[in-house]
Each structure stands twice: as structure tokens, then as C-alpha cells.
Amino acid sequence: MSSLLIDNIGTLVTNDPELGDGPLGLVHGAALVLGDGVVLWAGPRAATPEAAARERLDAGGRAVIPGFVDSHGHLVFAGDRTAEFAARMSGRPYTAGGIRTTVEATRTASSQSLSRNMQRLVAEALRSGTTTIECKSGYGLTVADERRSLEIATEHTDEVTYLGAHVVAPEYADRPDAYVDLVRGAMLDACAPHAGWIDVFCERGAFDGDQTRAILEAGVARGLVPRVHANQLGPGPGVQIAVELDAASADHATHLSDADVAALAGSRTVATLLPAAEFSTRGSYPNARRLLDAGVTVALAADCNPGSSYTTSMPFCIALAVRDLSMTPDEAVWSATMGGARALRRADVGHLGIGARADAVLLDAPSHVHLSYRPGVNLIAAVWRAGARVPIGPPGTAPPTGGDARG
Ligand code: NIG
Numbered sequence: 001m002s003s004l005l006i007d008n009i010g011t012l013v014t015n016d017p018e019l020g021d022g023p024l025g026l027v028h029g030a031a032l033v034l035g036d037g038v039v040l041w042a043g044p045r046a047a048t049p050e051a052a053a054r055e056r057l058d059a060g061g062r063a064v065i066p067g068f069v070d071s072h073g074h075l076v077f078a079g080d081r082t083a084e085f086a087a088r089m090s091g092r093p094y095t096a097g098g099i100r101t102t103v104e105a106t107r108t109a110s111s112q113s114l115s116r117n118m119q120r121l122v123a124e125a126l127r128s129g130t131t132t133i134e135c136k137s138g139y140g141l142t143v144a145d146e147r148r149s150l151e152i153a154t155e156h157t158d159e160v161t162y163l164g165a166h167v168v169a170p171e172y173a174d175r176p177d178a179y180v181d182l183v184r185g186a187m188l189d190a191c192a193p194h195a196g197w198i199d200v201f202c203e204r205g206a207f208d209g210d211q212t213r214a215i216l217e218a219g220v221a222r223g224l225v226p227r228v229h230a231n232q233l234g235p236g237p238g239v240q241i242a243v244e245l246d247a248a249s250a251d252h253a254t255h256l257s258d259a260d261v262a263a264l265a266g267s268r269t270v271a272t273l274l275p276a277a278e279f280s281t282r283g284s285y286p287n288a289r290r291l292l293d294a295g296v297t298v299a300l301a302a303d304c305n306p307g308s309s310y311t312t313s314m315p316f317c318i319a320l321a322v323r324d325l326s327m328t329p330d331e332a333v334w335s336a337t338m339g340g341a342r343a344l345r346r347a348d349v350g351h352l353g354i355g356a357r358a359d360a361v362l363l364d365a366p367s368h369v370h371l372s373y374r375p376g377v378n379l380i381a382a383v384w385r386a387g388a389r390v391p392i393g394p395p396g397t398a399p400p401t402g403g404d405a406r407g
């Protein structure tokens, strides 16, 4: 079996406390061996096992971290909301209603153009170190358009979420309960075979607590696992419902009561924070410190979508989390890798323990701390996905094979 030795690593983040120091499993002066798509060995370079026929790469004292796991994205869409963003930055507030603009554009777009757009975003994410990415439907809002969105998402990733309950479809504006019946009835029937997860935007202007619970329960009955857009724009029942239904994740989690924090702390539901959404909507940031101090598992994700957060950059989210969510640099890197894996209930990604999928990022920096210490600087020097090095040239140069974040 051919393998790759990445040698002379200044700081290796394994996220495996058995391999190194602290929750990040840090090893200084490290080496990493990848082969057959997985991590074969990780540890201090002096202890590197001998092997024949091995390629060697000298990291030159730079850092290696696990590939980012971005557990929240809305990547199947068409159209442009630049003007809405510009208006917001001139003082207009963000509301859930902007979603309908994208719904209109998405419905009229060809499947080919939707797929190409998603491929572009997945490739962009890969260039910034994201090796696993989740994608939701939610800009179709008819049976056919939601199914189509999920089919397209499945072309590019295995982490696919049915979000027919993103907002009430325009045709049902004065019959929201009929739309809820559709989402948990015929639309679910059409979509369940194409998704692993079900999500609801539980928010004023979208779906209330009763509607959210009814939709998620119908999804669970069809074998889907819930995740919830919860407490994004204001307080509400989303987090409590997520915990009650053992959702994998409560996403946004910005406006929380003490009872919400306690409920999350007593559950296995991950709080997924999306600070790029607060950045792009000039919303108030969630308080990660409060969640972490209570013992809640926190993930960071990009929430890439054309309305509230048009970025695929996990390094940007890490920098925001450190500056504005009161996370330490170590916590932010953990949450963007292992935290995302927890939010997707994946044991094979988000870390570089022995046997993990060989998803690794070489940073052009001596340590992972530079991801927040040097904000806005592209520090991604090389990316491996399942052991294969992916081209990370600028857009328009050779695209990563298939633009695929599968697995
Ligand atoms: O996660 N919150 C709901 N959905 C997206 C926003 C989608 C949009 O504005 O188009 C979010 O922020």
C-alpha cells in the first residue's frame, strides 16, 4: 500500500486526546502518515514508524489540522441578493421573508445551473479547507422543487437535509397550516428517500413551535434525524424542541434563556453557532462562552446561503468566533472540526486519530492559532481529502475532482 508521510510538522492538531495534549490532542514536532484514505499513524516525528515505498512531504515546521466539517449550508439556489445585503448595511433589518426572493429564482433555474452553482461553492469551500459539508433544500418549496434540490445536493455531498419548512411557500401565504400538512405529507414522501436529516426554521415569520414539532415528528417517523434552525432572530421554542426530539443540532442558538442553555447542557444536541450570519445581518452574536461554560458541545459552521451569510470560509468563522463569541483560538478550531463532526454524528471525520478519514489541511503558519491571529489571510497551503491531495488553485483553474465533498 502506498502511503504519504507528512513530516516536520510544527503543530499537529489531532483532536484525539490520546495522541497529544488537551482536547486538541496537540503534538509539537509531529509527523502524520496517510494511506488507503485514512490516517495510519500520528505522533511525535522521532517515533515515526519505518516503512518502505512511502512518499514524504516536508511541512517545514508548519501546522496540520483536520479538514473543517461545515455542518450547515444552503447551497442549492439561484439568483442574487446583493442589493438586499447592501440595503441591510444601510440600516434595513434582516427578516425571514428574503428567502422568498431566492425561492423564485431557484424554481425557474435549470437543474444543471443549480448543480454547477453548488459545485462552485463546494470547490470554494474545499479551497479554504472544508472537507465535509452539509447541504439543505429549502429554496424550492414545492414537492417537485424540494425533491429536485435534494437530488442535486446528493450529487455533491452525502450530508443532505430536507428543509421544506424553510418558510411558508408563497402560494400558501394565507393557509400556513395547509403548507405544514404538505411539508409533513406529500412533500416528505417525495423527499425522505433523498435526505438523512430534516430541519425546520423555527422563527417568527417562518414556523411556530407546534408546526415545528409536527413536521419534525413526521420526519422522524420516516427515519430522518432532526436538526433545527432555532432561536436565530429572537427567543423562541426551537432549542427546547430540538432537545426534546434529540435533534443532532440546534443551529444559530443566538437568543437563549437560562433554561435553553440548561436543556442543551443536559442533552446530546450540539449548539451550532453561525457567526457569519450575524456578521452579514448585523445581528447580535451568540455567546459561546455561556454555552461552553455550561458544558454544551459547540460547533461552528458557515451557513453559506445567498441571504444571511454568503461565505464558505470556516477560517473567517473561526476568527469571528474568537473575536466576537468569546471562544479561545483552540476552542474555535475544535468546534470547526470535531464540533461539526459531532453535529453530523460522524465519528470518521473532524479528527486525525488513527483510522479517521485522511482529511487534513496544511496551514501556511506554525500553529492553528494563526487562523484567528491572522484574520482574512489565506493560510491554506494544502488540502487532502480521503488521502487524496486536492488542487486548491484560484477559481477558474483546475477544479477539485468532481467538486465533491462526499462522505
Ligand atoms: O440560516 N435562517 C434561515 N435560513 C438561512 C437564511 C436563508 C436566507 O435568508 O435565504 C439562515 O440564515
Ligand code: FE
Binding pocket: 072, 074, 229, 303, 305
Ligand atoms: Fe441556515
